[in-house]
Amino acid sequence: VRHRGEVIRDGQLLAKKGEIITPALIAALATGGNTTVKVFPRPSVSILVTGSELVQVGTKPERGQTVDSNGLMLSALAEQDGLPVTSLDRAGDSLEKHKSALSIACESADLVVTSGGVSVGDYDFVARAITESGGEILFHRVLLKPGKPILAARIGDTWIIGLPGNPISALVGWRLFVSPLAEMLMGCEGVFNRDSVLAELTDTVTNKGKRPVFLQGNLFLRDNRLKVADVSWKGSHDVVASGKANTLLFLESKAEVKAGESVLCYPNKWKELDYLMKND
Known part of the structure; x- marks a missing residue:
């Protein structure tokens, strides 16, 4: 025997703004008579890997070349976080190629994640491509290892996280910056201080x-x-x-x-x- 109102009372708050809708919460919302709820959409992600030295997986790299492992890794990380990937592209080592690829990426996604080109070398064009495209650098370089050259920026309504090219630096950057930012864009709170x-x-x-x-x-x-x-x-x-x-x-x-x-x-x-x- 269950008493009327012992679980859900009239006017009771079942979910707050920013809560993740889990299967158990769906059951509670349905029991409360909710047929629809307003949610934040998952941000779409465009991945841009930079560097003329990169070759596709399956291609034997020649001297001075390396396999593009970051593209696949970042795509898999986005899928793991439930983020739709709208594009995966590569840009060669020139400012114009970076600006063109960045423009296309920003048009198709809420969040652009770049790999490589954020340090201080002669062929690191990401920061310059952002500013020359009318964007704003929010921060560039952080006090941590690995991943010091990480940057965050915006072009219009599109967020950009620039990750270093070294795979572990990119992995750390996704875990500490990209994943929490995506959750923030979905309305979650306190995302940079949890999951530890x-x-x-x-x-x-x-x-x-x-x-x-x-x-x-x-x-x-x-x-x-x-x-x-x-x-x-x-x-x-x-x-x-x-x-x-x-x-x-x-x-x-x-x-x-x-x-x-x-x-x-x-x-x-x-x-x-x-x-x-x-x-x-």
């Missing part, structure tokens, strides 16, 4: 540098306690290490965290929960 967990280190880890660093790590449960092991890596180009990791592990500058102490971790969203149940 504390875990116990299995071994002592040191950051001798002047910038905070995000290392590759593996989270797992042991004796009902969340632990994290550092994954050895060779730098921001080491895609093999990132392929084995399931979290980013944060260390402040010039910090040493000893085994057994807690560190802040940012789990990769594509790893299922049962992955954490496995011991190392």
Whole structure:
């Protein structure tokens, strides 16, 4: 026997603005008699990979060339976040090619994510292409490693996040900047300060540098306690290490965290929960 009004009362608020509509919340809304609700649409994403040195996957790179792995990775990250990808394009190393590709990307998406061309080299044209296209740079370069050259900008109503070309830098940038921004555009709140967990280190880890660093790590449960092991890596180009990791592990500058102490971790969203149940 269920009493009338014991679950939902007349006039009761069932969902606040900015809440994610989950399957369970759909059931509550339906039970309350709601046939339609107003929602923020998922922002569309256009991905622009820069660099004349890039060749397609399956093509043997010649001297001075490298395979374009970022295009596929960023497309997969967008799909993981439920963001429709309107285009995936490449721009060669010239200002005019960057401006043309950027203009096409902005016309078709709410959010443009670029890869490469954001540092200070002779062929890094992304920032200049944005400003010469009438855009505004909101910030350029951040105090973290990897990913220092990241930029954020707007051209009209279109948001732009410029990620570095090194794959791990791009991966970190998506996790910390692109994914939260997309959630913000969907009406979510507090997106830049969530989805992190504390875990116990299995071994002592040191950051001798002047910038905070995000290392590759593996989270797992042991004796009902969340632990994290550092994954050895060779730098921001080491895609093999990132392929084995399931979290980013944060260390402040010039910090040493000893085994057994807690560190802040940012789990990769594509790893299922049962992955954490496995011991190392």
